[in-house]
Every structure is written in structure tokens, then in C-alpha cells.
Amino acid sequence: MSLVSDTEVLEDASASAPPRQISVAQLVWWALILFLCLTPFVLVIAISFGQKIEGAAWEWAFTFANYERVFVGANWPEQFTVLYLQRLYYSLFYAVIAAVLAILTAFPFTYLMTRLSRRAQSIWLVFILSSLSLSEVFIVMGWDVLLSNRSGLPMVLKETGVTDWLKAVGWFDTLREWGLANPRNVKFKTSVFATVLTMAYLVWPYAVILLYPPLSRLDRSMVEAAQTMGAGPWTVMRTVVLPTMRLPLLGATLLLFVFLLGVYVAVTVFAEPAKQTMAVSVYEAIRGNTLNAPFGAAQAVVLLITASIFLAMGQWLSKRTAA
Amino acid sequence: MPGLRLAGIAKSFGSVHAVEATNLDFAEGELTALLGPSGCGKTTLLRMIAGLEAPTRGAILLGEADITAQPAHERKFGMVFQNFALFPHLSVRENVVYSLMISGIAKSDAMATGARLLDLVQLKGFDDRRIGELSGGQRQRVAIARALAQEPEVFLLDEPMSALDAKLREDMQVELRMLQQRLGITTVVVTHDQREAMTMADRIVVMSQGKVEQVGSPQQIYHQPENAFVADFIGRANFFDGVAEAAGVRIGSVLLDAAAGAGFRPGTPVSLACRPEVACLIDCTSPGTSLPAKVTFVRDVGPARDIHLETEIGRIIVEYARGETDQPFAVGQETTVTLPASGLHVFPRAERAAA
Amino acid sequence: MLRVISQGFMALSAVLLALPIVVVCGAALNAGRTMFFPPKEPTFARFYEFFVADTVWITALSHSVLIAFASAVLAVLIAWPVAYGLWARGDAGSKLLAGLGSMPFALPPIVFGVGLGFLWSFSGALGSIWAGVVSHAALFVALPIVTISIGLQSIDRAHLDAAATMGATRAVAFRTVILPQTLPYTVSGFFFALVLSFNEFIVMFFVSASSYSTVTLQIFNSLRNGYTPTMAVAAILFISVSVVVFSAIARWGDLPRLMGAEPAKT
Numbered sequence: 001m002s003l004v005s006d007t008e009v010l011e012d013a014s015a016s017a018p019p020r021q022i023s024v025a026q027l028v029w030w031a032l033i034l035f036l037c038l039t040p041f042v043l044v045i046a047i048s049f050g051q052k053i054e055g056a057a058w059e060w061a062f063t064f065a066n067y068e069r070v071f072v073g074a075n076w077p078e079q080f081t082v083l084y085l086q087r088l089y090y091s092l093f094y095a096v097i098a099a100v101l102a103i104l105t106a107f108p109f110t111y112l113m114t115r116l117s118r119r120a121q122s123i124w125l126v127f128i129l130s131s132l133s134l135s136e137v138f139i140v141m142g143w144d145v146l147l148s149n150r151s152g153l154p155m156v157l158k159e160t161g162v163t164d165w166l167k168a169v170g171w172f173d174t175l176r177e178w179g180l181a182n183p184r185n186v187k188f189k190t191s192v193f194a195t196v197l198t199m200a201y202l203v204w205p206y207a208v209i210l211l212y213p214p215l216s217r218l219d220r221s222m223v224e225a226a227q228t229m230g231a232g233p234w235t236v237m238r239t240v241v242l243p244t245m246r247l248p249l250l251g252a253t254l255l256l257f258v259f260l261l262g263v264y265v266a267v268t269v270f271a272e273p274a275k276q277t278m279a280v281s282v283y284e285a286i287r288g289n290t291l292n293a294p295f296g297a298a299q300a301v302v303l304l305i306t307a308s309i310f311l312a313m314g315q316w317l318s319k320r321t322a323a
Numbered sequence: 324m325p326g327l328r329l330a331g332i333a334k335s336f337g338s339v340h341a342v343e344a345t346n347l348d349f350a351e352g353e354l355t356a357l358l359g360p361s362g363c364g365k366t367t368l369l370r371m372i373a374g375l376e377a378p379t380r381g382a383i384l385l386g387e388a389d390i391t392a393q394p395a396h397e398r399k400f401g402m403v404f405q406n407f408a409l410f411p412h413l414s415v416r417e418n419v420v421y422s423l424m425i426s427g428i429a430k431s432d433a434m435a436t437g438a439r440l441l442d443l444v445q446l447k448g449f450d451d452r453r454i455g456e457l458s459g460g461q462r463q464r465v466a467i468a469r470a471l472a473q474e475p476e477v478f479l480l481d482e483p484m485s486a487l488d489a490k491l492r493e494d495m496q497v498e499l500r501m502l503q504q505r506l507g508i509t510t511v512v513v514t515h516d517q518r519e520a521m522t523m524a525d526r527i528v529v530m531s532q533g534k535v536e537q538v539g540s541p542q543q544i545y546h547q548p549e550n551a552f553v554a555d556f557i558g559r560a561n562f563f564d565g566v567a568e569a570a571g572v573r574i575g576s577v578l579l580d581a582a583a584g585a586g587f588r589p590g591t592p593v594s595l596a597c598r599p600e601v602a603c604l605i606d607c608t609s610p611g612t613s614l615p616a617k618v619t620f621v622r623d624v625g626p627a628r629d630i631h632l633e634t635e636i637g638r639i640i641v642e643y644a645r646g647e648t649d650q651p652f653a654v655g656q657e658t659t660v661t662l663p664a665s666g667l668h669v670f671p672r673a674e675r676a677a678a
Numbered sequence: 679m680l681r682v683i684s685q686g687f688m689a690l691s692a693v694l695l696a697l698p699i700v701v702v703c704g705a706a707l708n709a710g711r712t713m714f715f716p717p718k719e720p721t722f723a724r725f726y727e728f729f730v731a732d733t734v735w736i737t738a739l740s741h742s743v744l745i746a747f748a749s750a751v752l753a754v755l756i757a758w759p760v761a762y763g764l765w766a767r768g769d770a771g772s773k774l775l776a777g778l779g780s781m782p783f784a785l786p787p788i789v790f791g792v793g794l795g796f797l798w799s800f801s802g803a804l805g806s807i808w809a810g811v812v813s814h815a816a817l818f819v820a821l822p823i824v825t826i827s828i829g830l831q832s833i834d835r836a837h838l839d840a841a842a843t844m845g846a847t848r849a850v851a852f853r854t855v856i857l858p859q860t861l862p863y864t865v866s867g868f869f870f871a872l873v874l875s876f877n878e879f880i881v882m883f884f885v886s887a888s889s890y891s892t893v894t895l896q897i898f899n900s901l902r903n904g905y906t907p908t909m910a911v912a913a914i915l916f917i918s919v920s921v922v923v924f925s926a927i928a929r930w931g932d933l934p935r936l937m938g939a940e941p942a943k944t
Contacts, residue, residue, distance in 0.1 A: 025759070026763075029756075029759050029760065029763075029775070030775060032756065033756070033760070033775055033778050033779050034778065036756075036782075036812065036815070036816035036819075037778050037779055037781050037782050037816055037819070038778055038781070039793070039797055040782070040790055040792075040793025040794045040796070040797050040816075041781070041785070041789070041790070041793050042793075043793050043796040043797055043800075044789060044792055044793040044796065047796060105691070108687060109687065109688060109691045112684050112687065112688055113688070114939075118934055118939075121933075121934050121939070122928040122933045122934060123928070125924070125928065125933050125934065125937055126921065126924040126925050126928050126933070127692070127695070128695075129920070129924045130917060130920035130921045130924055131695050131696075131699070133873045133874055133876075133877055133920045133924075134699065134877060134913075134916060134917055134920060135877035135878070135879060135894045135897075135916060136879070137879060137894050137897045137898050137901075138699075138702055138877075138894075138897075138912075138913040138916060138917075139698055139699075141698075141702050141713075141897070141905050141909065141910070141913065142697070142698025142699060142701045142702040142913075143698050144905065145698075145701050145702065145705055145713050145715050145905075146697065146698055146701055146715075152715070201694075201695075201698070204695065205695070209937060212937050212938055212939065213937065213938025213939065216934065216938070216939040216940065217938075217939070217940055233680055258784070258785070258786070259786075261786050262785075262786025262787050262788045262789070262880075264788060264880055265898065265901065268901070269901065279786065279788050282788055282789070282792065283788065286792055286795065286884070287883070287884070293796075296792065297792065297796075300788070300789045300792050300793075301789075303786055303788070303789055304785060304786070304789050307785050307786050307789075308785070311784055311785070370839075373839075373843050374842070374843075375839050375842060375843070394842070395839070395842035395843050396841075396842045396843075396844075396845050396846055396847050396850075397845075398843075399843065399844065399845045400843060401843065401844070402839070402840065402843040404836045404839065404840055405836070406834070406836065408834060408836035408837050408839065408840040410837060410840075410855060410859075411859070412858045412859055421841070421844055421846075421854070422844035422845050422846075425844070425845060425846055425850050425854060426845055469840075469844070470843070470844075472844075473844055473845060479843075
């Protein structure tokens with residue numbers, strides 16, 4: 001039988017609905033969205049080609065000097081400076097490690113969460129969403145108290161004698177080599193460890209939210225089928241769950257990565273001065289000490305392009321997942 | 324209440340012809356069933372009647388008035404949908420009086436009508452229930468009451484029983500038919516279930532591939548199928564391919580005596596259909612062709628027995644209802660089967676390929 | 679055994695997730711000006727300071743509340759026609775419009791903040807509260823677009839056909855079927871935007887141009903001067919608001935469905 005089923009025919013009908021004229025309301029909405037959501041980005045791109053003049057002011061221009069400064073330094077070709085490339089490098093470095101760390105720990109958690117009753121899931125989701133929405137400033141505040149040398153974990157370690165024990169077994173020197181200790185005690189501020197930890201924490205709830213839809217839609221009968229064929233829990237995870245989740249996992253990692261590119265507070269508080277990121281230098285150029293709007297805009301464009309590339313990759317992956 | 328007429332109505336979606344030019348009359352107060360396999364265009368036809376789909380060609384007339392251009396909300400033909408499409412955000416009563424409320428009828432009048440309708444479908448006291456709290460059968464009653472609230476000129480039902488389980492379905496068919504007869508409302512039911520169509524309908528329209536195959540009363544459709552598709556789709560039939568001859572229909576070396584074969588020119592390839600309850604194994608009185616046969620399988624489902632036979636013209640199934648005969652049949656048993664000349668339907672052969 | 683490991687892992691995750699929040703909340707009880715955990719000489723004096731005595735915090739809180747509410751309302755109003763167009767037409771144009779609307783939320787907020795800073799300084803609105811409101815509405819319009827779209831997709835199109843056969847015009851069907859059925863999703867979108875606006879500071883930093891501040895901005899600005907227990911009181915307030923709002927969404931809406939789970943079986 002080469003028939004088209006009723007439902008297919010009906011879907012076809014809604015797709016071929018008569019084209020309507022563009023109304024005034026539609027035009028207004030387009031203008032509104034374009035003005036609010038697109039022009040800010042367009043302005044950043046346009047101003048990135050401008051140049052700084054006396055004081056804090058700048059003027060329109062069409063120069064690549066700002067980009068030159070980002071990639072090869074202001075005095076190129078006499079002198080080659082990698083300062084801003086290094087900041088981009090640290091942006092990527094922190095973001096990659098923190099995103100992977102968050103996904104690796106959020107995945108088993110989310111998997112277990114989706115096996116719970118719907119009610120229990122709701123309660124967990126309230127908890128996760130509350131943490132997700134909590135401002136970066138509060139989270140940094142919390143970790144700052146926990147990791148600071150005077151009040152947090154270092155104090156606890158010292159008081160409980162763990163520091164002395166570390167010194168006794170010789171691991172203290174290893175920690176010093178890693179930059180996680182000063183001569184007297186362990187220290188986490190400032191360190192890559194503290195930065196990455198806080199950043200991973202920041203996106204962890206976000207990771208759960210991203211992995212929740214594909215994991216909760218995972219066909220349980222597939223898992224059960226594997227079990228009836230003799231697969232234990234770890235084999236099920238390795239041979240059934242992980243392969244079907246490969247693309248969502250990669251997509252979620254990309255989104256977390258993009259989110260982390262823009263993190264500002266955690267980096268300024270926890271990263272060493274020499275290991276700051278591009279988001280921080282955008283801030284400094286626009287509103288901080290340097291006050292060079294076009295240069296700040298150029299760095300913002302670099303961030304924007306980096307983010308867009310990874311977002312596009314994520315989109316492509318999610319389309320492939322859906323297909 | 325005037326009757327409804329479809330004049331050359333057709334619908335295509337792009338290059339797909341969902342419904343080919345169709346002429347149909349729906350007499351006032353009658354229940355017509357549109358019957359056919361899924362994808363035959365019956366739902367599209369119903370949606371065109373409702374005004375939910377605009378026909379590509381043709382006209383729809385209500386009495387003398389051409390309503391082709393009228394949108395659904397002006398026709399206000401009450402319709403019951405496949406999954407009932409009850410509004411989950413409204414209570415049972417609010418669902419039932421929806422059409423009255425939006426047309427601005429005084430609230431007290433609407434409430435009175437609502438109570439009367441809920442009484443009519445035997446759901447008294449369910450007024451304030453949520454839709455989610457109802458069983459499938461109750462939902463269907465609400466859907467029927469809701470469609471009748473606006474006192475429609477035509478009442479449409481799209482596979483109204485498909486969301487119910489088998490047992491409830493049979494009860495609701497009878498109940499719905501009795502309600503329709505009491506109200507005397509012109510009704511069109513879409514279904515793919517021939518039992519359902521035969522239970523409820525005054526008239527059945529059999530459709531396949533966007534075309535009307537036959538229109539007639541349930542008895543006509545069953546006993547005088549006009550083509551092989553109808554014979555095959557309605558009820559069961561033993562089918563044979565043969566060639567028309569002056570004296571009957573030849574299948575291999577056997578010449579069957581078939582009254583209906585007379586209309587064909589000798590040499591025409593034809594299909595023969597014979598209902599299982601017409602074929603006969605014992606005490607055969609009506610004249611016909613007898614063939615030696617061997618029992619290959621017996622299926623006893625309680626109210627009836629099917630005896631599967633192997634003959635030289637092919638497999639034949641004979642059905643005996645409980646009480647018709649007590650004679651036992653065993654697999655391997657040799658017997659004689661008679662195909663009565665009056666019970667053999669003959670159709671041009673090409674037609675059956677389409678089904 | 680595996681069950682124990684699983685439950686242990688989930689408990690550990692919960693503890694780690696709660697740890698910094700608990701620490702901040704606990705620090706609010708400090709009597710002195712410095713954050714200690716556990717608090718020294720616990721007192722509720724900082725709550726009094728935050729909510730009653732210190733006008734800086736009260737003003738900041740009123741700005742936070744005003745901007746969060748107004749921008750969430752605005753975001754929902756902007757999002758509705760976008761989501762509706764996406765659902766009703768679903769053509770390339772509506773998809774592009776929805777995509778544009780979601781862009782600010784998807785890209786690093788610092789870039790959007792910088793751009794808005796330029797935009798408002800050109801139009802002379804930099805530093806006005808309403809520019810802050812509009813900025814947050816633009817940043818978070820993606821959230822109601824998503825929730826309303828989920829709501830619209832959950833409407834059975836047969837419901838609209840049913841309404842039509844009962845005499846409802848498009849406008850009436852919109853009012854009596856579409857709006858009520860999508861109301862929980864609209865409200866959820868509103869609250870998502872509200873809570874995120876309440877907590878946002880980097881975009882606000884660029885568009886406020888230091889002429890006013892919100893609570894989170896106030897804390898952000900005093901980053902280098904160190905934290906005080908009064909700020910921790912703000913943290914307690916903010917986490918409470920989030921918990922209340924999301925609990926309400928979970929109670930009256932379908933939170934798992936909003937987050938992308940399969941519709942619940944009824």
C-alpha cells in the first residue's frame with residue numbers, strides 16, 4: 001500500500017498554510033528585537049575598529065591596530081608581545097578544565113537523579129535551580145571564605161594538625177611546588193586550583209540542567225534489555241548509556257565552556273595576577289584602569305568569535321542528536 | 324434540519340490527492356458512516372464538512388445554502404474528536420457549555436442547558452469534575468454533550484470509539500446510535516471499524532484511496548458488494564481468480580456455476596468472492612458447484628467454527644455458527660464443499676489489485 | 679552495594695553544592711565586620727542593618743526588586759509574540775527572530791554588557807533605571823521565549839479545531855484555549871527571568887554607569903574592600919527568593935517538563 005496516512009496528510013496541511021502579509025506589529029517586533037539584542041553586538045564590533053584619543057575618549061575609525069595589539073602587541077613588528085594572547089589562553093584553559101570537570105561529576109549525578117520519582121526529581125531541581133541562579137558574587141564570597149588563608153580550609157587544616165602531618169610525610173613540598181602552599185601553611189588563594197574549582201562549581205548546576213533532558217528521555221527499556229542479556233550496571237553504563245549520550249555530553253561541555261569564557265569575578269578573586277583572563281582585561285579596558293574602549297571592544301570581539309564558534313559547534317551537534 | 328450535500332468535492336495536498344471528486348448526500352436525520360482503511364481520505368472529508376479544511380474543488384451545500392466558504396466557527400457543526408480534545412483547564416460543565424459561553428448566552432441559560440445535556444449523556448453530578456479525573460467512557464460522553472450543546476445542524480464524529488477499550492466500545496456504539504435516533508440529528512461518523520459502522524449507520528460510505536467505493540445500507544454493503552475492495556474490506560471472503568465463460572467462471576479445470584458471472588464477456592479475467600458462511604459442507608440446499616475438499620485446520624472460537632479446506636481451486640474457509648450443525652470436523656477428513664451459485668460475487672479482476 | 683554508592687554520591691554532591699552557600703549564610707551571624715565561619719559571637723544585628731538601618735542596602739534592594747520585576751514583565755511581553763510566531767508559523771523568519779532574541783543569553787554577558795553600555799551612551803540613557811530594566815529584559819527574553827514555546831507545543835491542535843467547531847473565532851480560541859493552557863508556562867518564564875535578573879550584575883555594571891546600584895552590584899563594587907557579614911545577609915535573602923520561586927514553579931507548574939523531561943503520564 002502506497003498510501004499517505006491521515007495524520008501525515010494533516011501535517012502537510014498545516015505546513016502549507018496560506019502565507020500572510022507582514023503586519024505592522026511584526027515589523028515593530030523585528031525592530032525591537034534587532035535593536036535590543038543585535039545592535040549591542042554590532043556596536044562592539046564597530047567600535048573595535050575605532051581608536052583612542054586624549055584621556056578616556058575615542059573616535060570612530062577603521063583601523064586594525066586594536067586587533068594587532070591583541071594578537072602581536074602594540075609595538076609590533078619591533079617587539080612581539082603575547083600578553084593578551086596569554087589572557088585568551090587562560091580564558092580557554094580555565095574554561096576547558098572547569099567545563100570537563102563539571103560534566104564528569106554532573107553526569108553520574110544527573111543519571112541517578114532521573115531514575116528517581118518525578119516528585120523527588122522536582123525537589124532536586126528546585127535545589128539545583130536555586131544554586132544555578134545564585135549570583136556569582138555570592139558563590140565567590142562563599143568559596144573565598146572557605147579557601148582564604150585566615151578563615152577557611154587552610155586554618156582548619158592547621159588546627160587539626162593535617163598541615164604538620166603533610167610536612168612530616170613530605171607532601172607539603174609537593175604542594176609548594178604546585179603553588180598550593182606558602183612556607184607556613186597550605187594556601188589556595190591565589191591558585192589555578194581555586195579558580196578552576198570555583199568555576200566548575202559555578203557551572204555544575206548548569207551541567208545538570210543541560211544533561212537532564214537527554215538523560216530523562218533515555219529509553220529505560222534499552223537499559224532493561226541490556227540487563228536481560230546479562231549486562232551489569234557498569235557494562236550497561238559503558239555499552240548502552242554512554243554511547244547514546246556521547247553527543248549530548250559533548251554539546252553540554254561546549255555550552256559550559258562558552259558560559260565560562262565570560263566569568264569575571266571568580267577569576268579576579270582566585271587567579272594569580274599573571275594568569276588573568278580576557279574577560280578581565282575587557283573589563284579593565286572599558287571601565288577599569290586602562291580606559292581604552294576600542295581596545296576593550298576588540299578583545300570583546302575576540303571573545304565573541306571564540307564563543308560563537310563553540311556555540312555553532314554545539315548547535316551542529318544538537319542537530320545531529322535530534323536527527 | 325436540512326440535509327447536507329457534497330457536490331464534486333475534492334482535496335489535494337500538493338500532489339497528493341487526499342479526496343477525489345466526491346458527490347454525496349447526507350439525508351436529514353440519518354446517520355452515515357464513512358468507512359475505510361487509514362489514509363483513505365475519510366477524515367479529510369469529515370474535516371471539510373466541518374469547515375476545518377478548505378476543499379480544493381467542489382461545493383458543500385446545507386439545504387439550499389452554499390456553505391463552502393463558511394469557516395468552521397460559523398458552521399458550528401458539533402464535532403467529537405478522536406481523542407475527544409476536551410479542554411483540561413476547564414471543568415466538565417465548562418467544557419459542555421463552552422460554545423454557549425463564547426456566544427454570549429446568559430450564564431443561567433447556559434448552566435441550565437449544561438445540566439440538561441449532562442443528564443442526557445448520563446453524567447449528572449459530574450459538573451465540577453476536572454477532565455483528568457474522568458475515565459475514557461466518561462470523557463466521550465462529555466465530548467458528545469459538548470458537541471450537542473450548540474444544537475448543531477450536523478453532528479460529526481471522528482473515530483469516536485478509538486480511545487475506548489473493546490468492551491466499552493460496543494456499549495457506546497449502541498448508546499450513541501440510540502441517542503442520535505432520539506434527537507433525529509443528521510450525523511456523520513468516521514470509522515475504520517466495519518462492525519462499528521454496521522452497528523450504528525443507516526448508510527455506509529466505503530472509501531479507499533480518496534475515492535468512494537460504494538454507498539448503501541449496511542446489509543447492501545455486506546451482501547451485495549459492488550467491487551472486490553468492498554467484498555474484501557467488509558467482512559471476510561474467500562477470493563479466487565478466474566476467467567468468465569458463458570456458463571459460469573472457470574478456475575483451472577473447474578467451471579463454477581456463478582449467477583453473477585453472466586454480466587461479463589466470455590474471456591474476461593475476473594475475481595470471485597464467497598462469504599465463509601455462504602459456503603456449505605453439509606445439507607446444502609441451494610444449487611451450486613460441489614468440489615472435493617480436505618480439512619486442514621479447525622478454529623473453534625466459541626460462537627462460531629471456521630473450517631479451513633484445501634481444494635483444487637485453492638483454500639476455502641467455511642464458517643458455521645454454534646447450533647447450525649453438530650457434526651464434528653477433524654483435520655485430514657475428506658469432505659465435499661458446495662459454493663452456491665447465488666452466493667458467488669464476480670468482479671473484474673484488476674480492481675482487487677488496488678486493495 | 680551499588681545503591682549505597684549511588685546514594686552516597688548524590689548526598690556528597692548535595693553537600694558540596696550547599697557548602698559555600700551554608701558558609702555564606704552562617705557568616706551573616708558574625709558580630710564583627712569580618713566574615714568568619716563558624717561565626718564569632720552570633721547575632722542577628724546584620725539583618726537589622728541590611729533591612730532597616732543601612733540606607734545604602736535598602737536603596738540597592740529596592741533597585742534590585744524594581745529592575746527584576748519590571749524587566750521580567752517586559753521580557754514576557756516581548757517574548758509572547760516571538761514564541762507565538764514560532765509556534766503558529768514556524769517559518770524561517772520566526773526562527774531567526776527567536777534565535778536573535780536568544781543571542782544575548784547565549785553569548786558571554788560581559789560582551790553584551792559592553793555593547794549595551796555603548797548603546798545607552800549613544801542614546802543618552804546610560805545610567806537611567808529604565809535602561810537597566812530594558813537591558814535585563816533583552817538579556818533574559820530568551821527564558822520566557824523557551825518556556826512559552828514549550829507551553830504552546832503542549833497544546834493539542836485538536837483543541838483549536840474543537841473550539842472552532844463550537845463557534846470560536848481565532849481571537850476567541852486564543853483567549854479561551856491558548857492563553858489559559860499556556861499560563862503556567864508564561865508564569866514560569868516570568869519567574870526565571872525575575873530570579874536571574876535579581877542575581878545578575880555584570881551587565882548591570884556596564885549599563886548603570888555607577889549612577890545607581892543593585893544589591894549584587896553593590897557587592898561586586900566592594901569586592902576589593904573585602905566582604906562584610908551584611909553582604910551575607912543579602913546572600914540569605916537571595917537564596918531564599920530563589921528557593922521560594924522555584925518551589926512555587928514546581929508546585930503549580932510541571933518543573934521536570936519545563937526542564938525537558940518527557941510529559942508526565944496521566
